[in-house]
Amino acid sequence: MRPKVDLTACDTEPIHLIGAIQPHGALVAADEETLRIDYVSANSAEFVGYAPAELLARPLSILLGDDQVAELDVRAQRPLVPDLLRPWFPTVRGRDGERRLECFPIRHDGRIILEFVRFEAGPALVWEEDLLRQRIISELIKPDTLTELARASAQILRDVTGFDRVMIYRFAKDGHGEVIAESTVRDDSFLGLHYPASDIPEPARRHFRLNVIRSIPDIMAPPVPILTHHGAVADASHGAAIDLTYGKLRGVAPVHVEYLGNMGVGGSMSISLIANDDLWGLVACHHYGPLHLPWSRFRFCELLGGTISALLQSLENATQLRQSIRAERTAFEIERAARGGQPLAELIARNAKELMLHAGAQGMVLSLGGTISRFGRTPEPLPELRGLGREPVDGVATFDNVPSALGLDPIYWSIASGAAFLELSEDGEDYLVFLREEFEHTIKWAGKPDKLEKRRVDGTVRLSPRGSFNLWSEERRGRSKPFSDSDREALRILRRALFALNSLDRERAAVVAQKQAEAEEARLKLVVLDAARRSSMGELASALAHELNQPLAAVTNYVNACRQELRNYGIAIPAEVAGLIERAVGESLRAAELVRRLRNFIAQGEIVAEPIDLKPVVRQGVELAFAASPDPTPRLEFDLESLPPLVVADPIQIGQVVLNLVRNSLAAMRESEVRTLVISARRNGPLVELAVRDTGHGIPAEIAGRLFEAFQPSTSSGMGLGLSLCRSIIEAHGGRIWSRPVTPGAEIVFSLPVRSAGHALPH
C-alpha cells in the first residue's frame, strides 16, 4: 500500500529523517562513544538473527564480537563528499548462528550506522566479461563531446545493470534538467525531455550531492520502520530521529514513489554525476518491474559513475577550452582580415554565421557608426536593444529573458527571447547583439510523450514527464536557452577582438578626420596667404598703375600743350621736332600700356560682377580671416537681414574686402578685454552698406584721413592692412569705403550699388 502523497510538502519534507529503510537490508545503529545500540530496523531478525527488542540498548559487540567492533574504528569513517562505498563483509553472530553479510558502515551524527545486506559470493560478473571490460575502457575514453560520452555511458550502464532504460540528465545553472542521453529497450524515449527545477526539490538535490548512488529495487516493497527505545519509530516526529543522509537503504519518499509509479517504473537506481564539485547531472536507471541488482554490480556502478564524472569534468573543461579556442581562432581570422584593410562592418557581415554559431544564436544585430545591420532571423520591427548594455561584465551582458528585461510585446518572444550584448565602443554607441529564440522552439523531443502520461483520478497531470515538460515549458515562456559560462567566455574573447578593431577603426577615422581638418586648415591658410600675397601684389600693381598714370598723363598733356602753344605763337614746327614730340607722346602712351599689362599680369583679375547672394560671401570672408589668424576667435554678431537677396558684385573681390577688414579688426583687438566683432548690413537707397565693427584700439586720428591710400604708414604698421586694395575693389564696383568713429574700436563701412551697369537684377 502506497502512502498518501502530500505535494505541498515535497520541497520541505526532511527525507533524511524518514525513519524507514527499504526491505532489502537491515539497519543497526549504535552510539559512537558508548557503542550501545540505539536503532534497529523492524526486519533485523531476517538479516542479523535478532529481533529489534533483543538488540536495543545492548552493546554492539553482541552482534559483531569484540574484534570486529574494534575493526570499526577503521571501517566506519565519516562520509566524504562525494563518498565511495566501503564494503565490509563481517561475520554476524545471531541467535541462530553465525552468518556472513555485506555491511556499509558509516560514522555520522555521533552514531555508527551499519546497513546489512545479503552477501553474494564471487567477483562482480563484469570482471568475467572481457568484451564489456574492453568496451568500458575503450568506449568511455573515446568520446570528445559531452553528448557522445553521455550516450556511451548510458549504453554501458544499461549493459552492466540490465535496466530497461538508462538516462543521463544534465542540470542547467537554473536547476532545470534535460535528458541528454538515453539507452533503452523500450519504444518510447525521454531524450530531449526537460524538467523544471522544481521537479527535483532542494532536499533531493542535497542528497544527490552527498550520497552519489542509491537504488530502489522495488518501489512497491513496503518500507521497514526503524525502531528506537521503547518501541518508538525513529522518524521526523521523534525527538531523536536518525539521520539517513548517507544511508544506501534509506526509505523512499512517497512523492518519489508516486513519480516513478506514474511512469510505470518498478525499480530504479540513480548515480550522481559530479563535476567541479557541483551536481552536474544524474544517471537515472528505470526498470518496468522490480530489479534487484547484485551488490557487486551496485558497487561497480558507483565506480563507473565516478569515472564518468571525472571524464565529464575533463571533457567539459576541454569543451570550454575548445569553445574558447574556436572563438580565439575566429577573432584571429577577423583581426587578420582587418589588418588587410577590410572595414569592421564588412568583416562582421562576412563572419556572421560563424559568430552566431559561437553564441548559439539564430539572429544578430550590429550597430556600428549609427548604422544598424541585421543577420539571420531577427524580429520585425526591431526593438531598441541598447538597453541590454546597461550592466555589462567585461563588455558582455547576457539575458535569457529579453522580453521581460526589455518589456517586449509577446510577438518578439519567439526569436528574441535571449540575447548577448557585446559592447563595441566605450560610449555604448556601437554594439553587437546575438539573439536566441525561445527555448521551447529549440527542443526536439524524440519521444511520444502522450504515451507516458498518467492522469490522476482528479484529472490533473502531475509528476509525469509530460506534466513536467508542460510545467517547464510554461516557466520558459519568453525565455531562451540560458547562456553558459563558456558561452560568455567565448563571447568575451570575440568582443575583445571586435572592440579593439572598432577602437582602431574609430581612431583611424578620427586620425583621418583630423588630417582632413588639418589639411583644410592648411589649405585655408594657403588661400589666405595667397590672397594676402596677391592682394599686396595687386595693391602694389594697382597703386603703381594709378600713381604712374598720373605723371604719364601729365607728361602727355604737357607735351601736347607745348606743341599747341608753339602753334598758337605761330611758330612753324620743323618736321623733325614734330617727330620728336610725336615720339615723346608715343613713348608715354607705351609706358602707360606697359603699366596696364603689368597690372593685368599681377592682379588676380578684373571684376567679374554678377548677381550674387552676399551673405555666404561675407561669412566666408570672416571664416577665412578667423582661420588665418593666430588670435582667439572673438564674439561674432551678424546682422545681415537687410541685405537684398541679390547684389551685383564680384564674390571673390568682395570676399577679399571682408577678409582684409576682419583681419584688421582681429589685429586691433589683440590687446582688448572685450572682443566683439559685428558685421552688419543696411540698405541706403540704391546702395547697400556693409559695416565691420570691432572693439579694438581704434584708428589714430593722424592716419584716419589717409586710411585708404596706398603706401601709407598705416599699412606697414599693420594698421589698415590692404585698405587701399579694399578701396580699389569697392570703387571698381561703383561703391565707396570709409571709416566711422565709434567708441571703443573702429568701424569701416563700404557701400555697393545693388544694381550695376549692364546687370539688370531679376525681379
Add this chain to the structure above:
Amino acid sequence: MPCRTDRLRVHVVDDNPSVLDSMRALLMAHGQDVVLHGSAEAFLDSSQRTAAECLLLDLRMPGMSGTELQRRLRERADPIPIVMLTGHGDVPVAVAAMKAGAIDFIEKPGTEAQILAAIALAADTIANRQPPPLPAGEIAERLARLTHREREVLDHLVIGETNKAIADRLGISQRTVEIHRSRIREKLEARGLSDLIRMMR
C-alpha cells in the same frame, strides 16, 4: 585735328596736382577756359558757374569719388556735361558712369585727340546739338559689316564687360577678343569704346 571755336569753361577735378596742371596747360593751349579743383568737395564748394561749362572728372579720388560727385550733381539736376577720367581696370565703372549720364570717358593717360573730342562733344551737348550726325540707317549699315562673332563681342563690350570676361564667356582667348575689338572699331568707324556705346545706345 579737330579744333572748335566754341569756348567752354572746363572744370577739371582731380586729386593729382601734376595732372591738373598739365590738363590746364593743354586745354588753355587749345583756347579753353580752365578751372581746376583738387577734390570733388572743392568743386561742389566753388561758385564760379556759367552756362557753358563742362566737367573733366577723375573717377578715383580720396574723399568723395567721381561717381559720387556725378550722383550728387544728378540729384540736384545739374545739367553740366561730365567726361570721366579713369585709370586702368575702371572701365566697368566708366561704363556705369556713362549709363548714368556721363557723355564720355577717357582712359588715363588719354591722347590729345580723345581729350579734345570729349570737349567738343560737351560743347555739342551744351548747344543741344546732336552728336555728329549718324543716321540710324548708317549705323545699321555699319553694323551689317560685322561678322556674327564680332557682333557678339560688341554686345558684351557695350555693357562694360572686360576683354577677359568676354573671352571667358565666349570661350576664346583675350588676344582674339582684342583682334575682334579692333575690327569692330574699324568697321564701325569708331574712335573708341565711348563711340561704340553711343552708337549702340
